[in-house]
Amino acid sequence: MSIALETGKEFEIVNEGAIMERKFENLEDEISDLKQELENFQQEKERVRAIIGKIGGVPKFQTKLINIIFIIIILFSVVISLIGDDKVRLLMIELAAVTLSAKIIYMIHLQMRINHFQFWILSSIEWRINETIKHLKQLKQASSS
Secondary structure, eight states: OOHHHHHHHHHHHHHHHHHHHHHHHHHHHHHHHHHHHHHHHHHHHHHHHHHHOOOOOOHHHHHHHHHHHHHHHHHHHHHHHHSSSSSHHHHHHHHHHHHHEEEEHHHHHHHHHHHHHHHHHHHHOOOOHHHHHHHHHHHHHHHHO
């Protein structure tokens, strides 16, 4: 052992082992940090999904029911207009047109709610960025004086 110490080979082996151990520990730390970030991301994603669901981003039972009612009315109107005479046909075509118009108005209403939510999110992000910029300017001025 004293010969190996004189040549320095054992010292190099010990250093390489310590370096590899540190690299392994750093790798484990990075992996655990990445796992934690992934868990935080998943939680944030679920929170955002719940918020979007509340404003109409995910179809609710009520929305599905309204869609089914619109489809039934339109199908009923088409079938009756094909079977009935001229007066009934004209009435059913008008009913289908009114139903489609109501559906379009309903879809515009839902889109307006989503647009309002997006505007609110973007406004709050802009406000936070402006606050951060002001804070950075204050820190810069404090460090320069």
